[in-house]
Amino acid sequence: MTFLQFAWSQRIEFGEKVLEHALLTGTAIAAAILVGVPVGILIARRPAWRGLALGVAGVLQTIPSVAMLALLMIPLGLGWPPAVTALVLYALLPIIVNTLAGINQVAPDILEAAEGLGFTARQRLWMVELPLASPVILAGIRTSAVIAVGIATLSALIGAGGLGEYIFRGLSTGNDRLILLGVAGASGMALALGAGIGQIERGLKRRLHL
Amino acid sequence: MIVIENASKTFDGGRTFAVDGISLTVRDGETLALLGSSGCGKTTTLKMINRLVEPTSGTILVDGRDITAGDRIALRRSIGYVFQGIGLMPHLNLARNVALPLRLRGVPPAPRRARARELLQLVDLPPDVYAGKYPAQVSGGQQQRVGVARALAGDPDYLLMDEPFGAVDALTRDRLQQELLALKARLRKTGIFVTHDIFEALTVADRIAVMHAGRIEQLGTAAEILSRPASDFVRELFGKPARQLQLFTDRTS
Ligand SMILES: Nc1ncnc2c1ncn2[C@@H]1O[C@H](COP(=O)(O)OP(=O)(O)OP(=O)(O)O)[C@@H](O)[C@H]1O
């Protein structure tokens, strides 16, 4: 049986694992956007808080993934809660950094014109800064998403499912093909996600005439 | 009426005086040209009037009210401003850029669009061609004209224009200056027109304020300034183009 034949024979379960994996990372990225973008906006407004926010998000990224899961298991137990939380914590930094960078790169003469025309701070944010920052923010989301898909394979260790299950099952039974299936699935998903979001970024830039 | 009383602005903790104790009055319906060379404080003066820059000292009255008394957003919306750096929104087409002041006020989209088209036409950008274009798709001079149209959109009583025709070619500039004069006669806007071009100042303004190193050297009508320059600087400033013109006339006749 070739690897492809093997993969075909696994298609039903593989589909389920892909779905689990996508749901896990999707939830985490959505949560990371909901937290990261407002934090990025906040520290763009208040430079004094920049060091703290970037420091915390930066330190979180340096914690090894297995250690992070172990730490989160203490309060959160097994399964989805610690798995999603870990992914959110890893995904925060690129989203915060890019939101800050995206807002800061808006040209000063545009901001001055907005201010001079009588935009309120809120109008300036929604009508000028966020639209012009959106491709950069999306690039941060893309980075986070690609990282999260990879790290999510470890979620299988704490019973949260996903493509990692193939890898760990393969490791414990000495089945190389299972490992390969898990790795191919996760890599393929990361590549596809990266390319897909990249495509949206380009479309957005075109629409915004940037 | 715009009244500036002894206003100063320093940067770098008081070491540089961008504006050094200026006083002037722009009467209702009058266009005052602020004429001076680069770095003399023209832009800083304009920005103080709509509170983009807060003066270090002095008082500014618009419509008889101290501008620091009210809300700065409302003040800015009541003044049309043409920025030296233009500052169009790159993600909005020209019609939407022009309509921004109306959008801020909550004017509905249909009348907003109609007004934007009218104004694009006024600054010689036929809306059928230009309404849907984006700032990056038109020239610097065309962008500047959009900036002028945007300043007029909210039909403000006051207009502050910072070198509005700086990047426009001589012919178009001439036509726009004439448009501005006609507009002025029709709408009686009260405004300040910043320029470093003497001929432009002579064309568009009722009175001219000559600025130099943060101060106003002389304020008066063109005739007053030409016949009785108040300082060597003013004499030199107006003398040179006059001499050049004389030289040119001598040579060609
Ligand atoms: N934000 C600032 N910080 C420090 N110095 C400033 C600032 N803005 C203006 N200046 C200085 O104040 C002086 C006046 O500047 P301003 O922009 O008002 O000149 P201007 O007459 O408009 O010149 P130009 O014709 O080149 O536009 C200049 O010397 C400038 O360097």
Ligand SMILES: [Mg+2]
């Ligand atoms: Mg200037």
